[in-house]
Amino acid sequence: MKKKILFITAIAIIGLSSCSKDDNSSNENISDVSTQALKDFVNVLGEPLYADFVTKATALNDAVVALVANPTAANQTAAQNAWVATRVIWEQSEGFLIGPVEDDNYDPNMDTWPTDKNSIDSMLNKNPNMDDSFLDNVDDALKGFHPLEYYLWDFKPETYTDAQKNYMTALAANILDNTKALEASWTTGGYGNEIINAGQSSSSFTSKENALETIANSLIDICSEVGESKMPEPFNAQDSTLTESPYSHNSVADFKNNIQGAFNSYKCSYNGTTGKSLSDIVQINNKSLDNKIRQAFTNAISSFSALDNTTFELAIYNSRSAVQNIIDQIETLQTLLSNELIPYVQQYIKD
Amino acid sequence: MKKLCVMCFICIIVSVGIFCRKAENFPESNYNTQLSGGAATTFLSNSQSFGDPVSGLGTYYAYVQSVGDNIFSQTFVSAPAEHFGGLGTIYNNVSCVSCHHNDGKGTPTLGDVNSSLLTRISIPGTDENGGPLAAPGFGLQLQDKSNNGSPEAKVTISYTEIPFTFPDGETASLRKPTYTVTNPYIALPANYMISVRLAPPVFGLGLLELIPEATILSNADPDDANNDGISGKANYVYNPYTKKKELGRFGLKANTSTIQVQVASAFQQDIGITSYIFPQESSYGQSQYDSRDDDPEITDSILNATVFYSRTLAVPARRNVNDSICLEGEKIFKQIQCSSCHAQSIRTGVDVRLPMLSNQLIHPYTDLLLHDMGDSLADGRPDYLATGNEWRTMPLWGIGLFQKVNGVGKDFYLHDGRARTVTEAILWHGGEAEKSKQQFVHLSKSDRTALLKFLASL
Numbered sequence: 001m002k003k004k005i006l007f008i009t010a011i012a013i014i015g016l017s018s019c020s021k022d023d024n025s026s027n028e029n030i031s032d033v034s035t036q037a038l039k040d041f042v043n044v045l046g047e048p049l050y051a052d053f054v055t056k057a058t059a060l061n062d063a064v065v066a067l068v069a070n071p072t073a074a075n076q077t078a079a080q081n082a083w084v085a086t087r088v089i090w091e092q093s094e095g096f097l098i099g100p101v102e103d104d105n106y107d108p109n110m111d112t113w114p115t116d117k118n119s120i121d122s123m124l125n126k127n128p129n130m131d132d133s134f135l136d137n138v139d140d141a142l143k144g145f146h147p148l149e150y151y152l153w154d155f156k157p158e159t160y161t162d163a164q165k166n167y168m169t170a171l172a173a174n175i176l177d178n179t180k181a182l183e184a185s186w187t188t189g190g191y192g193n194e195i196i197n198a199g200q201s202s203s204s205f206t207s208k209e210n211a212l213e214t215i216a217n218s219l220i221d222i223c224s225e226v227g228e229s230k231m232p233e234p235f236n237a238q239d240s241t242l243t244e245s246p247y248s249h250n251s252v253a254d255f256k257n258n259i260q261g262a263f264n265s266y267k268c269s270y271n272g273t274t275g276k277s278l279s280d281i282v283q284i285n286n287k288s289l290d291n292k293i294r295q296a297f298t299n300a301i302s303s304f305s306a307l308d309n310t311t312f313e314l315a316i317y318n319s320r321s322a323v324q325n326i327i328d329q330i331e332t333l334q335t336l337l338s339n340e341l342i343p344y345v346q347q348y349i350k351d
Numbered sequence: 352m353k354k355l356c357v358m359c360f361i362c363i364i365v366s367v368g369i370f371c372r373k374a375e376n377f378p379e380s381n382y383n384t385q386l387s388g389g390a391a392t393t394f395l396s397n398s399q400s401f402g403d404p405v406s407g408l409g410t411y412y413a414y415v416q417s418v419g420d421n422i423f424s425q426t427f428v429s430a431p432a433e434h435f436g437g438l439g440t441i442y443n444n445v446s447c448v449s450c451h452h453n454d455g456k457g458t459p460t461l462g463d464v465n466s467s468l469l470t471r472i473s474i475p476g477t478d479e480n481g482g483p484l485a486a487p488g489f490g491l492q493l494q495d496k497s498n499n500g501s502p503e504a505k506v507t508i509s510y511t512e513i514p515f516t517f518p519d520g521e522t523a524s525l526r527k528p529t530y531t532v533t534n535p536y537i538a539l540p541a542n543y544m545i546s547v548r549l550a551p552p553v554f555g556l557g558l559l560e561l562i563p564e565a566t567i568l569s570n571a572d573p574d575d576a577n578n579d580g581i582s583g584k585a586n587y588v589y590n591p592y593t594k595k596k597e598l599g600r601f602g603l604k605a606n607t608s609t610i611q612v613q614v615a616s617a618f619q620q621d622i623g624i625t626s627y628i629f630p631q632e633s634s635y636g637q638s639q640y641d642s643r644d645d646d647p648e649i650t651d652s653i654l655n656a657t658v659f660y661s662r663t664l665a666v667p668a669r670r671n672v673n674d675s676i677c678l679e680g681e682k683i684f685k686q687i688q689c690s691s692c693h694a695q696s697i698r699t700g701v702d703v704r705l706p707m708l709s710n711q712l713i714h715p716y717t718d719l720l721l722h723d724m725g726d727s728l729a730d731g732r733p734d735y736l737a738t739g740n741e742w743r744t745m746p747l748w749g750i751g752l753f754q755k756v757n758g759v760g761k762d763f764y765l766h767d768g769r770a771r772t773v774t775e776a777i778l779w780h781g782g783e784a785e786k787s788k789q790q791f792v793h794l795s796k797s798d799r800t801a802l803l804k805f806l807a808s809l
Contacts, residue, residue, distance in 0.1 A: 102398060103758025105465045108426070108449065114435060116428035119498050139445050139496075140464060141428050194759070204759045214397045221399060229421050241433050 031351050033280050034208045040268050040275025041215060042192040048270055049093055050183040056086040057172075057179040064148070064172035068165040071157035080152050084250060086175070087145065091254045094225075095261025096218045099194070100185035110178050112140035113244045115147050120167070128163035132173035143174055146245070153247035199351060209349040216278060216345050219262045220337045226258050227330030231312075235323050240313035251312035256304040259330065263297040282341065285348055289340055296333040303329045382712055387748045387809070388555055388666025389699070389711025400667040401454040401554045401749060401756050405707045408663065412705075419660025422653055424448040427622055429498045430645055437648030440632070440639045441494035441503055442623040443469045447657070450550035450621065454664060455749075455756035457550050459768025461506045462495040467550040468767065469621060470495070470506045470530070473732060474540050480589035480596070482606075482735055488537050490633055492620045493545070500639045501536040506547065510769075515778055519796055525778055527727075528769050536638070544739075546730035548603050549768040552749055552756075556601065556610050557662035557708045559715060559746070561699040564598050570694060570718045581691045581783045583720035586743070588735045592628050600719050603766045604734040605743035614658045618649065626654040663705070666713070667749050671808045680805025683798055687790035692744040692783070694718040716747030716809065725781020728765070740782060742766060751807035773806050774799075 063082040067075040090111065093101070101107060120142055127134060135143045148171040151164060160168070186192045197203040198211035205211040230251075234242035245251045264270055268277030282290040306322035307315050315323050386392045393403035404416045426446045430436040443466070444450050450457050450467040457467025470493040473483035485491050495502045510526040517523070530547050532539060573584040586599035590608050592615075599605035607613045615628035625632055625646040634640045647654075671677050684690055693716040702709045721741040731739035745766075750773065753762035763771060770776035780788040791799065 098398065100758075102453070103761060105449075105452075108446075109464070112426045114426070114428055114432065116432070116438070116498075118429040118432070122498070137464060139426075139498075140449070141426050141445060204754060210396070217395065217397055217399060228417055233421065 030281060030284055030348055031208070033276050033284065034212060034349055034351070036276040037268065037278065037281060038198055038208060038211055039196050040277065041265070042186070042195050044273050044275035045264060045268050045270045046096070046195070047183070047186050047192055048273075049089060050179070050186055052271070053086070053089045053093065053179045054176070054183050056082070056089050057176040060086045061172040061176045064168055067157065068160070068169050071160050071165075073157060076152065076157040080248065083145070083149060083152055084248065084253070087245075087250060087254060088257055090145070091257035092261030092264060094222050094258050095263070095265045096215060097221060098214055098218050099191045100189065101182060104181075104185070106178055106182050108140040110144040110175060111146070112144055113146055114141065115150050116141035117150075120147060124161075124163040124167055128166060130166055130170050132170045132177055135170050135174040143171060145175065146247075147171055148175070149245060149247045149250075207349075208351055209345060212278060212281070212349055213342065213345045215265060216337065216341050219266060219341075220334055222258050222262050223330050223334035223337065226255050227327050227334060231255060231323065231327050231330075234312070235316045235320075235327070238316060240316060243313050243316075246313065249311040249313060252304060252307045252310075252315070255312075255326075256301060259297070259300050259304075259333075263301065266293065266297065278341070278345075281349065282344055286344060289344060293333075293336060293341060296329070296336050300326070300329040300333045384672045384714075385668045385670075386712075387669055387714045388558055389713050390707040391555070391558055391663075391665050391711060391713075392668045393665035394668045396667060396670055396752060396755065398453055398755050398758075400752050401552050401664065403554075403665045403667075404660075405557075405663045405665045405705075407707050412659070412663070415656050415659050416663050418653075419656035419658070422447070422649075422657045423451075423454075423660055427624060430641065430643055430648070437624050437645065439494075439497055439623040439634075440499035440641045441497045441634045441637075443492075443494055443496060443621045445622065447617065447622075451553050453756045454554060455552045455753065456763060456768065457757070458761065459508075459549050459763050461508065461547070462502075468506075468547055469493075469550075470532075471546040471548065471732065471734075473544055475542055475544070477733075481587075482589055483733065486540050486543050488637060489535075489539070489543075490620075492633070493532065494620075494623070494633065497639050499634075499641055502534075503637075503639075504535040504539070505533045506545070507531050507533055508547075517792055517796075517799075521796065523772075523774055523778060525775055526769055526771070528767060544730075544732040546604075546732040546734070547767045549763065549766060551603065551745070553661050554664035555666040555713075555715065555746065555748060556613075556664070557705065558666065558699050558711060558713050559600055559717075559719065560610055560662065561702055561708055562600075562697055562719065563700040566697060566700075567598065567600075567719050571720055579688075579691065580786055581688070581722065583692065583718055583722060584736065584741065586721055586734075586736045599735065599743075602734075603742060603745075604737040605719060605721055606734045606737065610661050611654075611658045614661055615654060618654070618657075624648045627651050628654070663708075666715075667752055669714075669808050670751070671804075674804070674808070676801045677805045677808045679798075680801035680803070680808075683794065683802045684805055687794075687802075688787045690716075691787075692718055692720070692722055693747050694744075714748060717744040720744060722784070723782035724784060727781050728779055730766075747806065747809050749809065751809045773803055 060082040063079040067079045151168050194203045195211055198205035199207045230244060234240060243251050245254055267279045268275040279290055303326045310319060391405040395403050408416055425435055427435045427438040429438050438445055458465050459468050460466040461468045471491055472486045472489050472493050473491055474486050476484040478484050483491060489503055493503050495505050509529050513525045513527055515523045515525055568585055571583045571585050573582050575582045586605040587596045588599040588606050588608055590597045590612055597608035599608055601607040601613045615626045618624040618626055619629035620633055623633060625648045627647050630646050632640060695716060696712060696714050699711045699713060721737050721743055723740045724742050729740040733739055764776035765779060770779055777791050
């Protein structure tokens, strides 16, 4: 009997000591993976995405210039498509609203809602020949994606006035200016290095944990924005006019790309390239949590497919259970990230 | 009978025991020093750390909070509009968040898209409630934007750099602002006075509102009876909703008594949105007035939700509380009497609806009182009982996160954001704080570093 107890004790001790050995090695491993995850976040996701944003905004600018020069239905459709393509990148970039995009107000500069139609009219009366730099200092509701959306969808191309043409040209150029400045803020402006050098004196991030927790929190923030604000506001009020991309009816794609952008950030994946990520860090000590988070992302993103053949404006009246399901899936994801990912990051990333 | 006696005896012992426990104070040293806001503390330490709701709100209150959150970041547009109309006709910015960047302080510029400074104006004398006297044609604030005619005026800033050298050779530079009012839409009155102020952070306000008036007054020493060179004076201000004079707690000169009036006044004066507290457009009686019959422009419940949002933002927890240098810095903070005005610990009063705010030991680092800060910081514009030299002690909680919340190199300090570092902010202190500042200046480099590290942990 005594022998048995000794034997059990021995096994227990071995078990415990091997556990602690594992912990040590995984801590070292976590440190290395964290370093790589921060590098990849910049080199695989952040900078390539912002570079794409410039490319798409350049195409949008070209399309608007072509439309203004030759206001045909075909050119308007081409400009609409370019607008939608640019929105994909922008909405995905909102999966990590950290750094210059937030500090320097790129979001309100480019994506303010609603559109101030009265002030646009009076501005066009006073400044019919404006250019893009003129827009730098006008109120947020007079520039960015939504006023351009308004003119691309709600007007027949042959009815554009000269002032409206100048305004559309200025709007597209101003969006392009913003995307270029945003891209540069990560590369030459050094925000990419801030992230990569987290924990060193040259970075404002006090530790790698601090930087990774910031990224993790930005996933929660976008879930909150979509799941607690952008979707429920029109849905609860049953008022389609509260929808954010009302002229193009692009809101479903906007929301889905927001969550897709957050998933891209979690697994550090962009345009077919994948790097080390928060997901890899979680896998080291808690594979099941990583699986749960990936599944929650997949569930939230795939739940949008119920709205494939409708618009958000119609869905809030006609597909209420599908919309409610999306909101619920995003809430589940957000709760999981708040209650399990953040504590994991705080517990295991030690430098 | 014996049994009854024993029972009674036991009951007495038990109840005495209970009373004893009740009367006992939980020693302050047993509190977690990280918890700057008591139960209303958040452990976020990133750019969103000023915008986290207190926990434990429950479904209904959390919903109201989220409605307020959305309104706080909502851009308003000119009337008439399907949604969120009513901007202006004269205004300083288009949303709460465009000045209170991430619920914090913004950028010390005037009249730009992301400007967070506003300019108060008045003429000598007081109104019927003892408040500043409105400048005819301009009111009490210069709105530097308009969507219906001319802005009231523009205000420009020019800075002069004043070099400063510590006794040990370290240098700093203080930028002294000069504000000039230009392009007034009508002639400015003679002897007008202006005060330029930066939007302050909005977290922790519900806790400050709950501090009992008696507690605040117990720190006041308007005639400096204890002869320590530091007075501390309460401001009493008019509340247009209760129509009473009340203790001022909010605003850079403590010229507002409640969060409700603070929020409603910001809506009306800064954005041009009328509410049940201020149902009249700020442009009333001026050429920019729109004569629209659409006031109040936000419903009562929308205003109340925004007030509730501002009341229920948690205070960020301190970091590095056990760091030996921080602890040394905290000692110095007390030794050189920073804590005489930046009072470390205060207990809030009771609000049974919001237990996380109620009866909490908090560490706001303010006494909410007015102090003479010297001529260099003076605006020369009295505001109720506050003289032109007096300012309300700014809470220091969260000060170590300004750079996170506003961006690297975009952290600004003091009432008009003139200071670019905490060191500059300290060096601007004068008046009642002159002695403490001199002691700071004469600290060894390592002691100064420790003090700054302590402040960065708040």
